[in-house]
Amino acid sequence: MITTGIDVGAKNIKVVIQEDGKLLGKGQATSGLDTASDIKQAMDAALAEAGLTRDKVEKTYATGAGRKEVKEVDDSYTEVGADAAGAVHLFPGTRTVIDIGAEEGRAIKVDENGKVVDFAINERCAAGAGAFTEAMARALEVPLTELGPLSLTSSKAVPMNAQCAVFAESEVVSLIHQKTEKRDIARAVHDAMSSRITSMARRVGVEPSVCLIGGVAKNPGFVDSLQRDLEMEILIPDDPDFVGAFGAALLAAGIAK
């Protein structure tokens, strides 16, 4: 069965089309003011990649913070359910899913059947979310994509005290003034964020395998910090930011429960 998952996040809208558990196409659009047209844009991209037309899609499920804004769907699942479905499908050994979105971090514990048994959400604090690294990259005057690789060249741990993303900016500036090397600051940024995420994840109990999803999973500097904190290897899928949408599509197809 061909199904679609639509993930309406705070920053981006993602669409995944799957058939029998195989990803056929994916599309993305920035969340703007007109959700319907943004969804269409992402959907068109996904259909194009899959080489399909809309009428071939049998079922559509929505997920994400804005899932209630999606019209014409068959059902919707929360991010927690969709993340778990997607991650467990990609890595069946997953017991802990960590999803870091632009404004929110989540840790989800799943059993051997992929069923959610516990979850924790870090909300109302950007220090545990993707927005944090964006702000820090700006303060360091380093492109976001280079922040991770830069931090990997550091071997020195510098503590960062500020928790608020914006105050952390001024702490970064003061570290620059103290002539701390940029790569060490970059690592400090990732360490601070990783500590926040680890703290949250420990609430559900971190059991291997851990699967990291969300856009931040593409940042090797952060992944490195998190692996150090959790003292274990972390699994990262190919398109970590599309896992929620993929999960919703799988739920629509009845492949995941």
Added chain:
Amino acid sequence: MIEMFQEWYDNRHEYAKHWKAKTGGKVLGYFCTYVPEEICYAAGVLPVRILGSHESQDVTEPHIFAMYCPFCRDCLAQGLAGRFDYLDGITIAQSCLHIRQAYTSWDLHIPVEWSYYLPMPHNVQSPRAVPYLVEELKSFKKSMEEWTGKKITDDDLRRGIEIVNRDRQLMKQVYELRKREEPPLSGLESMYMVVSSQTTDKQEHARIVEDSLKELENRTLGRPVGQRLMILGSEDDDHEFVQMVESCGSTFVIDDHCTGTRYFWDQVSLDGGDPLTAIATRYVNRVPCPTKDWPVRTRLPHILDLAREWDASGAVILQQKFCDPHELDIPAIKSALEEQGLITLFLELDVTVPIGQFKTRVEAFLEIMQEEDLF
């Protein structure tokens, strides 16, 4: 000589492990300064206070809801990190809810031979408190005897009282010297002295304090004293913070902290009577933690006296973030100090303090006291 205290502060775990290896005795971790150390010394047990390390940590979130004070979370983090793995027992005297959670989570997750909750009365202004505490101290003593397998005699108790009293009395002599126009030691050094007395054998500590007193007789700071400050509020052993304030042109000359005067100010007066009654009387009548300071705020006149006698011109009022008992006293204390002509600065401590942000405030606060030369 005086450098010894910092060494002990920095290496408290090594000290305790070494003590244990040397004496073969038991080490007891305690969570609040209402724990009667006299009885521990009487039993030959070394009481050491459990304190935090002021490093950010990510292990307490599953155990303590983040709205409880950073101090209790920092303490528990030390236990979860295994830094106190040499402890044979833990104990707490009933005080605030926050630190109690560090104790109960420790009790649940970090195995020790002996764990004891001492229901220290809160209504210390009631005549009923001493008789009640005497009974509780009897139970405490009995349980400790069962644990150590050793009977604690009245003579043992008297010896315990003498050991603890001796150190208290010497510490008070050190504090007397801080009244001088040129105090012979900084607030930081003094903090190291008090905190190390909570984590070392008091007999050894007292010997070094005694020697230090001679050294301090003719010592000066080797820098201008600057503004004379008082520091008061909840638990504070953040050396980085104290050092920062003193590096901005000031010296702490007196404090009201449970890592300072509140800990050692009052003696047990024995007068040949029943030692447990004497101990109970001391803990009921000591300078109280705010959680026990009701219905009358007895701490208030005491703080004002300290500020006057040590001639402080400003006060840094500190509080562990979320510490309710202190939060409920601070507005009253602040306005009383200000009425007495002191300038005050209020700051909230977290596990780690944002030194940069705090420095601006501290400097501005000191400028209020001294910026006459700018006009």
Added chain:
Amino acid sequence: MAEDTSTKEYWRWTESNWHDPDMDWRAGDIITAGVDVGSVSSQTVITVDGKLYAYSNMRTGSDSPKSAQNATDWALEGTGMTQDDIQYVVGTGYGRVNVPFAQRAITEIACHARGANYMYGPTIKTVLDMGGQDCKAIRVDEKGKVVAFLMNDKCAAGTGRGMEVFSDLLGVHITEVGELSLQVEEEPPMVSSTCVVFAKSEASGLLREGWPKEKVLAAYCLAMAHRVVGLLERLGIEEDFAITGGIAKNIGIVSRIEKELGIKALKPTLDTQIAGALGGALFAGALLQKERKGK
């Protein structure tokens, strides 16, 4: 969104410099400067015999000493004065210890108080400095000396940086935010989050619900104003009252603060962002005079 707003830099406020063409600085006896290196902006003010002579106001880069130098160079531009002519320099602001050519560092709290005293006169009793990353409520005496102060804590909500992020998000130039926010018929409920990160998504949500930009701005300005009023009230407010710092230029916030407090802020006569550097320059003058007397 159809257009990419991130490259447009709506947040970018106008940098400026100025000097008094009618003043002959060479005839002056005491020439001093204050350099305020803040987290967002840097200013240099030059005073001659206790009078404002020149200033510059520009964005802080990631290198404070360089920002201090740039600001000073720009303040000197076209004056004929060189840095050697300045006899005493006070550094202030977040980067106050990173002004290599300053003889002394004084906090921005003292400097804003002193600067406000010069700008608004001795009747000023309460100063609210709304800076790039923090906000300070200051009580001052008739000489401009600080009596008491409070700073906001651990959260950048209600600061200049927050406003920059917001103007970028809405695609409204930062200098127009205030005016536009007043173009609502009635005040909307305030946004619940003033955290610069979350306010963004809250604002996006409101826009998606069909709120016009001015209404969203009004809700945000209202929330910011409400926050700083809380700070002022905890300190205790006494007239005359004035606002310094970049946000003082935002009529949308100023008028809402005034409304909630029920008192008016004095109208600025000078660029409100230079108050700190101005105070620094005046302190430098006092310090220089003391030094001379001492010799």
Added chain:
Amino acid sequence: MAKYKTAPLKSWQKAKEIRENYYRDYEAAREKGGLRWAGGAWTFDAIPSGLGDDVYPITSEPYGATIAFQKDFSDRCLEAAERAGYARDLCAYMRNYWGSILLDEYGWVEPGEERKPFPKPDFVWQDHICCSHAKWYQVVSDLEGGIPMFCIDVGVGPYEKTTKHGVDYVVGQMQDGIDWLEKTTGRKYDDEKLIQAVYNTCRATSTWAEICMLNQNIPAPLEEKTMYSLYVLGTLHKSSPEVADFYEELKAEVEDRVANGIAAVENEQTRVMTDTQPPWGFLRVFRYMAEKYGCVSVGSLYTFALIGNWIWKDGQFVPRPTPQSLGVKIKDRDQALRVLTEWELSKPEWQHFYHPKYKSEMMIQIAKDWKLDGVMLHYNRGCEGLSLGIAENRLAILDAGFPVMVFEGNMGDEREFDEARTMGRIDSFMESLSVPKLV
């Protein structure tokens, strides 16, 4: 087609009246030459009863919650307290209460009338188990320009370890307190009134527990949102005959509901409990759960046992039988105080102050006996006393095999509760429990 019959609760109106009269009587006490006093919901309110029948209390926690229901007024109160320098993380009930003193506005408004000034109490009568209970009233006294206060420390250890000297300590303070009441008010103390009030206290709190027992039935005859407006009477004046009588009438009605299969939630398909005080301004969350998921919250240790008195018997958690039902006849003041002390020291919500294990044991037993599918813990920023140890409770409940959801909020400060995100969490939780959506 609904799964079960449902019907509104008849006693609800009566509960409302008792509550209204309570605030009305307190306000009007002086007009009739009576006395007003303030204290906490856990205070030994039976004791001031000995001063006469015209002595009216106001308990600060329910009063703070009453304010929290009025969002605009609550905002003004909270901000007034903050302006006066009281930290935002202090007890949210007290910040509402202090704010109402500072603004001099009464949180109780008669329908159609203007808000009146706050009626100042003549004295404070309080207990102390949480580390700031007595200190709340130091602040009240500061704000009111001085009010005589007397507080009783009850922190003598968990009930299962009650000692004679512990009871003596509490009773001794009570005796001193009665002398103090006589001196402070200039009234003569009547022991007979005390004895009756002690009986009432035991009767009211035991009967409430029996009512909660009835919620073990499927479908549950009561749901927690309604229970809040019923249990609250015990927090107002548990020693009064009106409250004790009311609970007996209510018990009869709930028994009747059970007998007739009347449900609180017509499509009950999943059962949960909560913990700690709810965010009072957002009780509609419960309606959302009921309508969307057929989820009934059958109560919590909080609603069952903040006032209700329970005891462990043969491994079961059951209503504590009253002393009078066991044939105890109180003869004098000393005995009355001892009975009262011994009764109150067994209050379930006091046990966790010593160790989270006590609360975990009770919660797990409730989860089993009330046949729950999951537990929703409110990490309540507004109350350090009841949120104490909640993270350890969560671990223990999970260990016992019950799914747990956590949500952060504040019982009395709506600025700290995010309704939309909380609903989102509930959706995730219901999904994880595989509860089918009804709408």
